[in-house]
Amino acid sequence: MAEYPDRSQYPAHLPDGSCDIDLSSGKYLKLWQGPNHPGITGNMSVELTVCGDEVVEGRTHVGYLHRGFEKLMERRTFIQCFPIVCRICVPEPDFNEYCYAAAVEELAGVEVPEKANWIRTLILEMGRVNSYLMYLGGQAGAFGQGVIGQWTTYARDLMLDRFEELTGARIYHMFILPGGVRDDLPEGFDQRMEETLREIESTLADVHDTMFRNAVFKKRAMGLGRVDPAWVDEYGVTGPVARAAGVAKDVRSDQPYLVYRELDLEPVIAHESDAYARADVRRRDLLMSVDLIRQVLARMPRKGPVMATLPNVLHWKIPRGETYVRGECSRGEYGYYLVTDGSGYPRRVNVRGPSYTHAMALLEKLIVNVNISDVAGLLVSLHTYPPEIER
């Protein structure tokens, strides 16, 4: 949809694929977007080479948020890793807790009580709702629509209240322990959750009217950052970015974990594969999460333990082994690769966050020929959380 000038004025690609950009020609300009920039979702920067107001080349730079989580975990006991994993992704921390716990449980041979699996599923879907609400506000904001972010922040805040009463914290919940979850649902939780879900649905209806049926948004987002379905496997694209390209990839239905086998869900897909389609896939996926929360609350068992009996966690040694545990987070496939060597510490932990592939390799490919003013919108449309790039 977006219209761009004649391509012939740009430098030709060299035989090795890189661009031949002669900065001294005065034709090009280097421009840094980030690390402190309202259009960047977190601390990363894109080094742009522009010709006029059009991007010729974009190089991503990360590391501003590097805290060395993977290395830190090699020096912490298995239980001590539990409080730090959630910090790898601020807006949707629960996937770290779940994947880490599931990996430890698999290698240690811990059987999780059934009810804990239902509560885990509930928490992961609540987290997905939060993450999408934050995204919608950001996506609208990147195209200059400030008020949408205020509405979604309000809706997200209601969900944070539910998190607070269930887990005891609003942002870093630290509730999914290896072995189960900390506690049962509080009294009257279902009813308050239902009120929250209704409020979210009502907010989403407004967002649909003002954002998705908005000529400005449509004009800027349609056609922006089109992902070829062939790149999905080539670049390791997952989640809504892949689904918007018509590839129905969703770990929840492809390899059901927790209790997803017992829930009704259908991967949400679109075919246009541009920023607009991605936003729409996420909006519909959000509605599906709302539905999944209702399904979980209606079907989950109300009796039974929520925590397995663990060996003494202070000197918990896990036999030699390795595993990869994955789940579908709001941005795509989230995974933990855990290697144990029989000692009381993880030998190696590798965190696979979807932002890594989307915000680095894919962004550099998509960013060429994009107008400077659309760079922020493009970056947000890939739904990137830089902390998880720099575990």
Add this chain to the structure above:
Amino acid sequence: MSVRDVLSPFAAWKHLFRDPVSIKDPFNREASERYRGFHQNDIEKCIGCGTCEAICQNGAIDMLPVSGVDGVQTRPGDSGLRPRIDYGRCCWCALCVDVCMTGSLSMSNAYKWVEADPDKFRYIPGVDKKHWDDYEHGYRRPEGHRLNAPERIEMPELEPGERIDSFAEIVGGYSVEQARLEADRCVTCGICVATCPTHMPIPEYISAVRDGDYEAGLKLLYDSNPFSQICGKICTRRCETTCAASHEGDPIAIRWLKRHITEQVPFERYRAIIGEPAAATGHSVAIVGAGPAGMTTAFDLARLGHKVHVYEAQSHAGGMTRYGIPEYRLPFDTIQREIDLIVSMGVEMHYNTRIGADISMAQLQQDHDAVVLSIGLWLGRSTRVPGSDHRNVYKAVDLLRRIRDGEQLQAPKSMVVIGGGNVAMDIARSMARLQQQQHGQIAITLTALEDKSHFLADPVEIKESIEEQVTILDSRGPQECMVDDQDNLLGLRTWRVHSIFDENGRFAPSYDDGDEMVHEGEWVVEAIGQMSDVAILGDELTEKLDWNRGRIQVDEDGRTSESWLWSAGDMVRGPDVVHAVADGHRTARSIHAHLSALDKQENA
């Protein structure tokens, strides 16, 4: 793109007519009931075990001494330390609350705290008073949510029916798997180490069980206690009464884990693991009495290279462990192995040698550089009630010695025991076995001054005595051993105990004479305490020594007022094996320092 896409966004205008969504008074919003806010600590419940500090991955918790503040006191079972939390580091994960061994630590739902000085955010909950100390809500460890198992692994034991007609050992010992599970429960806090009289490295040897490294465990045991096999079976285990795990669950079975280590290492390996003694120093030390205190002193001094001679009146070493503790608790071969090990360090034993009769103290003083007196408490005390001089009124220690010596006692058909301590239980249970063997039925009544909640005996002993059909009566004060005209003992007459101590805390029992009972028995056995047979010292030495209420006065190293004479064990500390071992170490250290000083003087 259509006209709708231009008009639809105007739907946003309807928000103009809505109330603002923000909270009216955000500063007074109460957090949820489970909110993990600022810490609270019940410092009276807290024992300063430091498990919270151990689990904190941020290093946000330091244990600080607060002894003297708000009644906190360093004592057995309380380190006197309390956690200080640094909110510059805390990440609010609440693992400290989850792992807290006493349940004292929790989090309130308070979350606002404004301060200009950043150092203020480091504080000791419960000690530094805060307004949220009394908050009702906040994160408490949910019911049943534990990060370590609260229940002890049960010890395989003989059932009452199987054990009552023999002296076979009751306790079977843990399997490797059971021991590992039990060892896994330990949180390595070390509260027990301070309580153990001989300060055994308990968390370290429990770690050795966990790791299956029994040889390293055995080395740790014998470096601190040469009676580890014996203590592994009959130690009074003060460590377990102070164990951090006992506050919200069963204490770790420390004694059984010690026993497990000694059982897992083949006895032939012991000597190589413990190591060779040092080169001979040329000094010679005499020890009188081959009980735990004397033999510990002997073991330590022999390892340091001194020549040690032990003089023992009986035909076997072991003291009260051999002649006072029944075989169902402590088999002979365990004691014998322990003694063999100590003797293998080069200790010379002189059995059947009684001081005063076979050799004099003066002779010992002349032949040796130092002399240790550790003759224990072998004389039973008497109640001195009317009739207690009857021939069928016995002292428990004498009877136990006769049973352990292999004498075939003819058990009476019925019997009364006076006393509520472990010795009373030992004699009651030993006689119950003999009655079962000889008469096929048990009729033993045990009367104690104390009420059930203040019994001096180990609760396990009381439980097992009842299982073995011993009738236990509490709060009964002996008044008379009743004798008929033909001089036959009829039994014991008792009154109900009103109180045992007077207002000054002195022993002065008062009775309710309206509540009288007569317990029938052909025998009455007194098990109310023992004393030392100090007559063997001779008048001259007795005159020279300082005394304190019937016991020899010693300094903190066990040295008497005579510079060549040390005294150790039950006779100075009261009856307890592990205290005797601790005393033996103390005495050996003191003697070694004395002998080293002599060497220096000679070389100078």
